[in-house]
Amino acid sequence: xxxxxxxxxxxxxxxxxxxxxxxxxxxxxxxxxxxxxxxxxxxxxxxxxxxxxxxxxxxxxxxxxxxxxxxxxxxxxxxxxxxxxxxxxxxxxxxxxxxxxxxxxxxxxxxxxxxxxxxxxxxxxxxxxxxxxxxx
Numbered sequence: 001x002x003x004x005x006x007x008x009x010x011x012x013x014x015x016x017x018x019x020x021x022x023x024x025x026x027x028x029x030x031x032x033x034x035x036x037x038x039x040x041x042x043x044x045x046x047x048x049x050x051x052x053x054x055x056x057x058x059x060x061x062x063x064x065x066x067x068x069x070x071x072x073x074x075x076x077x078x079x080x081x082x083x084x085x086x087x088x089x090x091x092x093x094x095x096x097x098x099x100x101x102x103x104x105x106x107x108x109x110x111x112x113x114x115x116x117x118x119x120x121x122x123x124x125x126x127x128x129x130x131x132x133x134x135x136x
Contacts, residue, residue: 001123003028004053007044009069010085011036011062015108019056019085022112027119029054038064042072052080054122056115057102059086059093067100074101081122085115 006029010016016034023029032052035041038061044050055073059066066084073082084097089107097105106115 001028001120002125003030004119004123005030005032005051006054006056006119007032007041007050007052008034009036009041009055009057009061009066010034011058011060015058022116023056023119026116028123029119037062038066038068041069045069045073045076051078054081054083054119056083056085058108059084059088059097067096070097070100070102083115083118 004027006023008016008019008031010019016036020031020034024031033044033050035044041057041061045055055069057066057069057073061069066086070082070084073080082102084102084105085108086093086105087108089105089111094105104118106112106118
């Protein structure tokens with residue numbers, strides 16, 4: 001299992017700290033950076049020296065939106081896994097995030113375990129989608 005490098009886009013310091021702690025403790029992840037707004041996230045992701053395997057994005061940010069981050073990140077030359085983690089994971093928002101390039105969308109309130117499992121599957125070399133990994 002390889003260790004994934006992750007970048008977190010979350011405006012709440014408490015949620016960000018708890019998420020980093022959970023990811024680093026429960027999955028083979030090292031968080032290498034974070035941002036609390038759209039422009040800072042896009043700036044970090046667009047720098048060639050900042051390479052990561054996974055970007056975890058909240059939808060509502062201090063300024064801008066996670067949707068803008070998804071759009072910008074999905075058009076970068078080096079592709080990375082894009083995951084949305086939000087309290088606003090409605091069916092319409094999930095669809096919109098996937099259209100903008102998100103690989104998966106997780107609800108903060110009840111899908112943290114699913115996010116951890118997804119990260120573990122990615123680190124194992126899978127796609128993170130469970131049954132499909134077994135067929136690969």
